[in-house]
Amino acid sequence: MAGIMQDSFGRVLDYVRISVTDRCNFRCIYCMPAEGIEWIPHEKILTYEDMLFLCSILTDLGVRKIRFTGGEPFVRKGFVPFLESVKEAHPHLRIAVTTNGSLLEKWAERISGLGLDSLNVSLDTLNAEKFLQTTRTGDLQRVLRGIDAVRQTKGVPVKLNSVVMRDFNFDEIAALVGFAAEKDATLRFIEFMPLDKDVWSQSQFVPAEEILSRLPDPDQWMSCPSKENRSNICGPSRYFRNSVTGQRVGIISAVSDHFCHLCNRLRVTSTGVVRPCLFGNFGVPLLEGLRAKDAGAVREGILHAVSRKPRRGATGVPSEEGAEAFQEERHMSQIGG
Numbered sequence: 001m002a003g004i005m006q007d008s009f010g011r012v013l014d015y016v017r018i019s020v021t022d023r024c025n026f027r028c029i030y031c032m033p034a035e036g037i038e039w040i041p042h043e044k045i046l047t048y049e050d051m052l053f054l055c056s057i058l059t060d061l062g063v064r065k066i067r068f069t070g071g072e073p074f075v076r077k078g079f080v081p082f083l084e085s086v087k088e089a090h091p092h093l094r095i096a097v098t099t100n101g102s103l104l105e106k107w108a109e110r111i112s113g114l115g116l117d118s119l120n121v122s123l124d125t126l127n128a129e130k131f132l133q134t135t136r137t138g139d140l141q142r143v144l145r146g147i148d149a150v151r152q153t154k155g156v157p158v159k160l161n162s163v164v165m166r167d168f169n170f171d172e173i174a175a176l177v178g179f180a181a182e183k184d185a186t187l188r189f190i191e192f193m194p195l196d197k198d199v200w201s202q203s204q205f206v207p208a209e210e211i212l213s214r215l216p217d218p219d220q221w222m223s224c225p226s227k228e229n230r231s232n233i234c235g236p237s238r239y240f241r242n243s244v245t246g247q248r249v250g251i252i253s254a255v256s257d258h259f260c261h262l263c264n265r266l267r268v269t270s271t272g273v274v275r276p277c278l279f280g281n282f283g284v285p286l287l288e289g290l291r292a293k294d295a296g297a298v299r300e301g302i303l304h305a306v307s308r309k310p311r312r313g314a315t316g317v318p319s320e321e322g323a324e325a326f327q328e329e330r331h332m333s334q335i336g337g
């Protein structure tokens with residue numbers, strides 16, 4: 001029977017995000033610098049076999065949901081067959097994926113058969129030129145075709161994630177809400193998180209309350225009951241429902257609000273380091289134990305990370321001298337957003 005993982009503050013940890021690769025075909029301005037990223041050599045990255053072994057240890061420890069993310073998970077060869085093998089080994093595990101959507105068209109049919117819990121697609125703008133500027137390499141039409149292909153299969157609920165930056169897509173909030181309504185997808189706005197001081201800038205940060213004030217017909221949005229405020233990238237989303245149309249929109253305010261008391265997650269980087277908190281550098285390496293198929297050592301490593309989960313992460317807008325708030329493994333693509 002599965003156990004229960006609880007941290008020192010009584011929080012039950014039943015959700016893990018695994019980064020399947022640090023590599024990506026985009027270079028989003030809020031995630032990575034344009035140049036100078038060195039990809040981690042293949043031998044240092046978890047193999048699918050390592051990840052499958054990890055999944056069985058995690059499910060034994062009481063984990064009920066695993067999200068596979070990256071980097072861009074679909075750029076790793078064999079990702080979809082890997083998802084199929086996870087599903088086969090753990091039919092009751094809730095499996096989710098976060099993607100930039102660029103390769104979805106090709107895989108839509110096959111992933112729709114997986115019974116995924118959710119497929120989160122990042123979409124920050126509906127303007128093709130801005131899309132190219134932000135992702136530095138991306139083709140908006142390709143992502144939109146991918147979203148449509150998945151929707152047509154009706155096999156997996158699609159959610160959309162938009163990171164809001166002041167001079168970039170703050171003016172598109174209403175348009176993105178309209179697009180999500182049209183596609184019947186739940187949209188979540190994400191505050192721009194200060195993970196890398198070379199990428200983050202105070203001038204581009206927009207706090208959640210300001211994002212909310214830009215929703216179309218602001219008076220029509222009612223806060224959803226707290227049980228609907230389920231976990232997300234770095235903390236729970238707060239959801240709002242439109243009292244006229246019934247549309248639901250979420251906001252992930254990891255910077256301006258602290259939801260640490262509700263945090264139920266661990267992260268595993270693509271090099272197999274388990275990290276108890278996104279806003280901290282502490283992590284426990286699991287790679288050696290995974291390669292040796294030493295379930296005891298891996299379990300011990302995970303529980304050690306759990307014991308070090310802080311009551312509250314060092315979130316918030318960094319002060320000028322607050323460089324320590326930035327991470328060592330600095331980009332969301334490396335940590336596994």
Ligand code: SAM
Binds near residue numbers: 024031070071099194
């Ligand atoms: N490549 C996939 C994608 O873009 O969806 C998965 C990995 S990406 C790191 C996961 C999520 O992190 C995306 O929704 C992305 O928008 C978000 N993200 C990356 N950097 C961020 C930052 N500095 N602040 C807030 N969200 C960020």
Ligand code: SF4
Binds near residue numbers: 100
């Ligand atoms: Fe790649 Fe996702 Fe980071 Fe964009 S946010 S660079 S798509 S990992």
